[in-house]
Amino acid sequence: MSLLPVISLGLLASQASACPGLAKRQSVNQTIVREERDWAYEASYDWGRLRPEYELCQTGTQQSPIPLRLDQGLSRNHIPHFDYPTDVTGDFYNWGFGPAMALSHPEDDWTTLPSMTFDEGGVNETVYLASWHIHAPADHTVAADRSKAEMHFVHVDADGHERVVLAFRVDPGNAPSTFFSNVPEYTTFNDTTQRSIDGINVNQALNEVQMFNDFWTYRGSLTSPPCREGMRWYLARQILFVSDTQMQDILRVCTYSARAEQEVWGHQINQ
């Protein structure tokens, strides 16, 4: 299997996301097309100077990630209600920085994906779980503590645009995680193959953080160029604990993928 021709950066700019987003769905023959990135996490403080299209990374008022604190309290607004099926199918791969999965859905129809509803400005909004991926170390800190990894459940609107990210902090604890026990063997960060998987239960991840019953939420952005805003972020107060072995298995296939923390500005934390 050979790599497909590299798609031009311009074409991918709107898809390259936060989070790896949807570009990875453009794949055939079980080989992933990776966009050529002109940015690096190690230099995330300067993304805004790389290209005019990345200006928001420097000037945005709702950039992610931000430091969160216990004394900010937890949110009583925007409470998420989940309608996730027991089993989902999709493609499992490495997004270049860690494990990832894109969920299967009919072409151009996102509304069959697991859904989540929340209140935004007095209106019920529904979004759909399109993919998940892992960063290491964590993007968000709480009380200056940074977890070893952070998992992002990326939700899109009915048109497929990224809208909500559920963030799970992942750290070693006393017992294995059921959710991570059921993901297949990982591929490494330089492996571009993907495999189809059936029967992943995304509810298990929610269960392991008490269904996001306690959380922070804020208005934020994609955490990689072009740093587009208009996202709503949720960070669970509960940490998703894994065994030492599971933690090592995750870290083994991750590369450094945390953006520098941003200044709090127009984020309206928990409001």
Ligand SMILES: [Zn+2]
């Ligand atoms: Zn992410």
